[in-house]
Amino acid sequence: MYRIWIVEDDEVIASAIKKAISSWGFEVQCATNFRDLIPEFVEFDPQLVLLDISLPFYNGYHWCSEIRKISKVPIIFISSASDSLNIVMAVNMGADDFVTKPFDLSVLTAKIQALLRRTYDFAGGSHVLEHRGALLNISDATLTYQGERMELTRNELKILQLLLENKGRVVSREAIMTRLWETDSYVDDNTLTVNITRLRRKLEQLGLPDLITTKRALGYMVE
Numbered sequence: 001m002y003r004i005w006i007v008e009d010d011e012v013i014a015s016a017i018k019k020a021i022s023s024w025g026f027e028v029q030c031a032t033n034f035r036d037l038i039p040e041f042v043e044f045d046p047q048l049v050l051l052d053i054s055l056p057f058y059n060g061y062h063w064c065s066e067i068r069k070i071s072k073v074p075i076i077f078i079s080s081a082s083d084s085l086n087i088v089m090a091v092n093m094g095a096d097d098f099v100t101k102p103f104d105l106s107v108l109t110a111k112i113q114a115l116l117r118r119t120y121d122f123a124g125g126s127h128v129l130e131h132r133g134a135l136l137n138i139s140d141a142t143l144t145y146q147g148e149r150m151e152l153t154r155n156e157l158k159i160l161q162l163l164l165e166n167k168g169r170v171v172s173r174e175a176i177m178t179r180l181w182e183t184d185s186y187v188d189d190n191t192l193t194v195n196i197t198r199l200r201r202k203l204e205q206l207g208l209p210d211l212i213t214t215k216r217a218l219g220y221m222v223e
Helices: 010-023 038-044 061-067 084-093 106-118 154-165 173-180 188-207
Strands: 002-007 027-030 048-052 075-079 097-100 128-131 135-138 142-145 148-151 214-215 220-222
Touching: 002 010, 002 038, 010 027, 010 106, 038 061, 038 128, 048 061, 048 106, 061 075, 061 084, 075 106, 097 106, 128 154, 135 154, 142 220, 154 173, 154 188, 173 188, 173 220
Parallel strands: 002 027, 002 048, 048 075, 075 097
Antiparallel strands: 128 135, 135 142, 142 148, 214 220
């Protein structure tokens, strides 16, 4: 079941879209906090976004740009502002399609289904983990915090992903090494120490020096 997020401040339109596409078996959620949409985006982790241009506080172009900083999720703009300038702007900001209001809900649904097939038949969906404002994008191995973006190595990504998936719980060194072995590269105790040290150095550069806590004789955790 694909998750679809509707960013539309007109409740009548949003409700109609939600009802139409939910009938096809999609899990649908409508945005509520138009002042700060990113926390909702991260929590719902949608596989497609329907995004209006005219929104309270910040327009759709702004939010398209913010989403593109952390995710490659497909985005379809839905707007009555259908002149060439707006369509070009939407595409340049990272949109995958543009649907003009008023639209036929069956046409919109068909476009959604086609875009989902094109995106996920050939590649896995993006996945973002969030903690204390830090956003780990698993699809492109990047960590974003307070507007700064940093690339991670494959091992650093695996380590941080495992810790964030188990935040609040201690993860043993053995469990981390087992996760790293899945990449077909041998990792011993010393190699793990080196990787943890390098990851902590990157986290410190990004402003997250205490993200990973050492639990002596037990392992590591994100609290």
